Amino acid sequence: MSMSTRRVRAIFRKELREYRRNRQIVISMAILPLLFLIQPLIDILVLPASAASPVSREDPLLYLLAIPALVPAYVAAHSVVGERQQGTLEPVLSTPISREEFLLGKALAVLVPSLIVSYGVYAFFLAAVALFAQPGIASALLQGPGILAQLLFTPLLAGWSIWVGIAISSRARDIRVAQQLGMLASLPSVAVTSLIAFNVIPVSLGLAIGSAVVLLVLNRLGWRVTAATLDRERLVTGTR
Amino acid sequence: MNSNDSGSILAGLGRRAGAEAGRQERAGGPAIEVSHLAKDFGGRAAVKDVSFSVARGEVFGFLGPNGAGKTTTVRMLGTLVAPTSGAATVAGIPLAPENGTQIRRRIAIVPEAPGLYLRLSVAENLECFAGLYEAPDPADRIDRALRAVSLADRADDTCGALSKGLRQRVALARALLCDPEVLFLDEPTSGLDPVAAHDVHELIATLSQSGVTIFLTTHRLDEAERLCDRVAILNTTLRTIGRPDELRDRLFARTLTVRTARQLAQPDRAFAGLPAVDSWHSGRPGTYVLAVTDPAAAVPAVTRALVAAGADVLSISESRHSLEDVYLELISQEEEASRR
Numbered sequence: 387m388s389m390s391t392r393r394v395r396a397i398f399r400k401e402l403r404e405y406r407r408n409r410q411i412v413i414s415m416a417i418l419p420l421l422f423l424i425q426p427l428i429d430i431l432v433l434p435a436s437a438a439s440p441v442s443r444e445d446p447l448l449y450l451l452a453i454p455a456l457v458p459a460y461v462a463a464h465s466v467v468g469e470r471q472q473g474t475l476e477p478v479l480s481t482p483i484s485r486e487e488f489l490l491g492k493a494l495a496v497l498v499p500s501l502i503v504s505y506g507v508y509a510f511f512l513a514a515v516a517l518f519a520q521p522g523i524a525s526a527l528l529q530g531p532g533i534l535a536q537l538l539f540t541p542l543l544a545g546w547s548i549w550v551g552i553a554i555s556s557r558a559r560d561i562r563v564a565q566q567l568g569m570l571a572s573l574p575s576v577a578v579t580s581l582i583a584f585n586v587i588p589v590s591l592g593l594a595i596g597s598a599v600v601l602l603v604l605n606r607l608g609w610r611v612t613a614a615t616l617d618r619e620r621l622v623t624g625t626r
Numbered sequence: 627m628n629s630n631d632s633g634s635i636l637a638g639l640g641r642r643a644g645a646e647a648g649r650q651e652r653a654g655g656p657a658i659e660v661s662h663l664a665k666d667f668g669g670r671a672a673v674k675d676v677s678f679s680v681a682r683g684e685v686f687g688f689l690g691p692n693g694a695g696k697t698t699t700v701r702m703l704g705t706l707v708a709p710t711s712g713a714a715t716v717a718g719i720p721l722a723p724e725n726g727t728q729i730r731r732r733i734a735i736v737p738e739a740p741g742l743y744l745r746l747s748v749a750e751n752l753e754c755f756a757g758l759y760e761a762p763d764p765a766d767r768i769d770r771a772l773r774a775v776s777l778a779d780r781a782d783d784t785c786g787a788l789s790k791g792l793r794q795r796v797a798l799a800r801a802l803l804c805d806p807e808v809l810f811l812d813e814p815t816s817g818l819d820p821v822a823a824h825d826v827h828e829l830i831a832t833l834s835q836s837g838v839t840i841f842l843t844t845h846r847l848d849e850a851e852r853l854c855d856r857v858a859i860l861n862t863t864l865r866t867i868g869r870p871d872e873l874r875d876r877l878f879a880r881t882l883t884v885r886t887a888r889q890l891a892q893p894d895r896a897f898a899g900l901p902a903v904d905s906w907h908s909g910r911p912g913t914y915v916l917a918v919t920d921p922a923a924a925v926p927a928v929t930r931a932l933v934a935a936g937a938d939v940l941s942i943s944e945s946r947h948s949l950e951d952v953y954l955e956l957i958s959q960e961e962e963a964s965r966r
Binding site: 407478484 | 706731733740744745772
C-alpha cells in the first residue's frame with residue numbers, strides 16, 4: 387500500500403505544534419535528561435587525574451543512553467490516548483489516513499525531539515568533560531568507539547521506546563496510566579545500558595553488533611505489531 | 627452566517643455548485659443505501675436490521691432517543707466501526723474494509739463534540755485536516771471554508787479560547803475542506819444557543835442547495851422538521867421512515883377544529899353526512915373536533931352546514947401534528963408494547 391507523505395507530514399507537524407504548547411511534555415522533556423546529566427557530570431568533574439585508569443576500563447557515558455530510552459516512552463505514551471481523551475481521534479480517523487500513516491506521523495513527531503534532546507545533552511556532556519574535567523579523565527572518556535556507540539544506539543533505543551509507548555497508548559484509557567506503563571516498559575533498556583556503562587556486562591564489538599541487530603529487529607517488529615493492533619473501532623468506541 | 631457569502635464560497639469549494647446541480651444529483655443513484663445493517667457490542671444489539679436509502683442531495687434526518695444506535699450507524703457508514711452483518715453503499719462505494727480509504731475521501735463526519743486541537747489555532751487545525759485530505763491549494767481552501775462559516779477573522783485564535791458555538795463552526799469548516807459528497811452531522815446543534823443553532827441551520831440549507839447529501843442525527847425535532855426532506859426514527863431497529871407530513875398522516879387522523887360563538891343546538895344534524903367528514907366530537911362548549919379525510923373538501927362543506935344551522939362561526943382550523951407528536955406517539959407505542 388502506498389503511503390502519503392503529505393498525510394504523514396500533516397500529523398507530524400500537528401503533533402510537534404501540540405507538544406511545543408503542552409507544558410507537561412515540555413517540562414518532562416527538559417527535566418528527565420537533567421536527572422541523567424547533573425549527578426554523573428558532577429561525579430566526573432570532581433574525579434582526580436589518578437582515576438583515569440579505572441575510568442578508561444568503563445564506558446560511563448553510555449549511561450546517557452537512558453535518555454533516548456525514557457524520554458520518547460513518556461511522550462509516545464501520550465500520543466494516542468491523549469487524542470482520545472480530548473475527542474480529536476474520531477475526526478482524524480474519519481479522514482482517508484491509513485493506520486500506517488497515522489503511526490508514522492506520530493512516531494516521527496516523538497523521534498525528532500527525542501533525538502534533539504538526547505544528542506543535545508550528550509554534546510553538552512562531552513563539551514563539559516572536555517573543558518572542565520581533568521585532562522586524563524577527559525581523554526579516558528572521549529573515545530571514538532564510545533561516541534560512535536552513543537550516536538548509533540540513540541535512535542535505535544528511541545525507536546523501540548516509541549513503538550512500545552504508542553502500543554501502550556493505543557490500549558490505555560488514561561494518559562497518566564499510559565505514561566507510567568511507558569516508563570516501566572523502558573526500564574529494561576535502561577537497566578541493560580546501565581549494566582554496560584558500569585562494565586557489569588563487558589563491552590565488545592560482538593556485543594555492540596548483536597545489540598544493534600536485536601534493536602533493529604525489535605524496531606521492525608514494534609512497527610508491524612503496533613500497526614496491526616491499531617484498530618479504528620477500538621480507538622473510537624473503546625470496545626473490541 | 628452570510629448565506630450569499632457562503633454560497634459563493636461553496637461554489638468555489640465544491641464540484642456541484644447551485645441548486646440546479648443539487649436537483650440533477652437527486653436524479654442519480656442513492657448517496658447511501660443500507661440493507662439489513664446490524665451491529666452488536668459484546669452480544670448487545672446497538673443497531674438491528676436497519677434498511678433505508680438516501681438520495682443524492684437529500685437532507686436525511688435520523689432521530690431516536692439516547693442509545694438508539696444513531697451514532698453507531700453514522701460510525702458504520704463512516705467506516706469507523708465494522709457492521710456485524712448487513713450491507714451498505716456510501717457515496718456509491720460498497721461498505722467494505724478494503725474500501726475504507728476511498729469512502730473516507732468522499733465523506734466528512736462532524737461528531738457531536740467538535741474534536742478540535744484546543745492548543746492550536748483555528749487555521750492550524752484546518753491546515754492539519756487539509757493535509758490529511760490532501761486538499762489542493764490548502765491555504766485558499768482554508769480561507770474559503772472559514773469564510774463559509776463566517777470565521778475568517780478568527781483564523782489565528784486558539785481553539786481553546788473559542789465558545790462552543792464557534793468551535794462547532796470550526797468543525798463544520800473542517801468538514802468542508804474535503805468537498806464531501808456526503809456529510810454526516812451528529813447532533814450539530816447540541817448545546818448551542820438559538821443564534822448559533824440558526825447559523826448552523828443556514829449552513830446546512832446552503833450545503834443542501836449546493837448538492838451535498840446531508841445525514842443529520844438530531845434530538846431536535848423542530849430542527850429535523852425544518853431542515854430534512856425525509857426522516858427516519860430509530861430505536862435499535864428502524865421504526866418508521868418518510869417525509870414529516872407523511873409520518874403525521876400515517877399516525878394521526880386529520881382533524882378540523884370548529885369554534886362557534888354559541889353551542890350548536892343540534893350538532894349531529896349539522897355535521898352528519900358532510901363530504902370528507904368521518905366523525906366528530908365536542909370539546910369545550912362551542913368547540914367541535916371533526917375527523918376528516920380531506921380538509922380541502924371538508925372545510926367548505928362544514929362552513930356551509932354551520933351557516934345553514936345559524937351558527938356564528940369564530941374559526942375553522944386544521945389541527946397540525948408536529949414531528950414531535952409523531953416521535954412521542956411512536957415511542958409511547960413502543961413502551962406500551964414492551965410492557966405487554
